[in-house]
Amino acid sequence: MTNNDLHPVFDFSEVGKQVLQTEREGLAQLDQYINDDFNRACEKMFKCTGKVIVMGMGKSGHVGRKMAATFASTGTPAFFVHPGEASHGDLGMVSKQDVVILISNSGESHEILALIPVLKRQSITLICLTANPESSMGKAADVHICVSVPQEACPLGLAPTTSTTAVMVMGDALAVALLQARGFTTEDFALSHPGGALGRKLLLRVSDIMHTGSEIPHISRDASLRDALLEITRKNLGMTVICNDLMKIEGIFTDGDLRRIFDMGVNVNEAKITDVMTTGGIRVRPSLLAVDALNIMQERHITCVMVADGDQLLGVLHMHDMLRAGVV
Template sequence: MTFDFRQAGIATLKTELDAISQLEQYINKDFNNACKLILEAKGKVVVMGMGKSGHIGNKIAATLASTGTPSFFVHPGEASHGDLGMIEKGDVVLAISNSGEASEIITLLPVVKRRGITLITMTSNPSSTMARLAQINLCIKVPKEACPIGLAPTSSTTATLVMGDALAVALMQAKGFTADDFALSHPGGALGRKLLMRIADVMHSGDKLPKVSSNNTIRDALLEMSAKGLGMTAVVDDSDAVLGIFTDGDLRRLLDQRIDVHATEIGEVMGKKPTLIGPDMLAAEGLKLMEEKKINGLLVTDNDKLIGALNMHDLLKAGVM
């Protein structure tokens, strides 16, 4: 008999979806008050949890920290042996345990309470030891675990994670946390590049900037394009104001017209409405502009003066795409 893995997977999803839907009843005044306590706290949110709850707690702490609420995870076992010193007055402890009876955490709570540190718990039992010792308990009770023998934390850990996300997002919105704020805490990787990198960071400038005067010939423009390797050249006046652009595509169209490239001035055949962008615009915005206009390059201007140029390859090389 072949086991139906697909059916088992679907049953798991349905059980966990049901668990998440049950959480809405717990987004109540306790949730509201927990958000206010964290928002008004002068310190950090210190998340604790043992076992699977600890793994979920680590992720909740990371999500809080990356969305504008300073937070870190402390392992309860390590806290008993010195790491409790990382927690200061003004902090908020968010202690997670499905049963609310994690002995490693309960051992720490008298010290937490004695030091006047705010305690918020996440448990499925409002009458548990942890919940009774807390200022606020966020209920994470689920109808059942997705595990068929009801032992492995599955639905309960999913519900805990979702409750943590709800906290983080609510606080993020209350603080007016913006994409720019997010970028400052995510400078690495593709995300940071998209949110932080400016056109000025990737454009070609100075001697690497392709430009010719309008009375230069097509041949002169082609030599400039070959030397600078951007597949285009800007056409400027004596003060570097942009008059137009000439690209590889323009050259292909001219070949059918049998124009004398040695005698014809570039001003006669240039594109007269080039797409321009400012140096302080996000590189990601430059990419979007190129995609919308279906073009491969942009000229960069400041106060109507040409200062740079870039093409799609530059954005690809910079990791923006």
């Protein structure tokens, strides 16, 4: 039974800091285990023509699920199989082309040991992560990665704390090493994260959200400044493009330009747009990632940009379009 009476001078913060210190010291010990065994494990997973299957019981199982998810999202096809379920049919998910990672701090998990003879019979590569190379799992492994820590953060030395953190970090080290070896890119990453803000930032292109056709604010070079102001108001994008009948860009005029010409004392009713427009103008290609277009707009301190192929106007992109699409 636990005691629910709180000691009047108990310091939660101090205990929390002690836990962090213990786990930091444990992680500092991991460098020695990034060795030839680590390299061999990476090579076997890199050359694997099947999938990486991760197994673990209890807290090791929770860490194993995270490890498999990290592999899968960074270019190494992987999934988690519960050892108990594996003994009752799920082992059929594992093929000879796969690599199996087995996790157990003691290296003596009965549920996992029961599976090893079957896996060995199929000549499946076994990578074991334990704290004891001389354990049953350590001796059975094709590659054993030692993940041993001086002590658990739990004062009783019972609850897996530092040890599970260390295994999770070792899993991250394996995943990132493989990611870099494969030349995994941000676009590759986006393909496995199509949902949410991350996918939108990495997959969405300018062509997906730009204004096209009749939504594009544009006038001819013969137009007056007054015509430009009316077009800016109608299309509500804070700018208009000056182009010919074939939509060839000649210049741009923005509401920022309008503020500047007021300071110059220009007569709005008499001025021609060619007298006040900016020749050329900043433009982006429709195939550009929306997040890259956003970076250009922020660097140039502009809220709208032309989308073009050379001088051919194709559309207009506004900062508000980025906001609506969730890119910002």
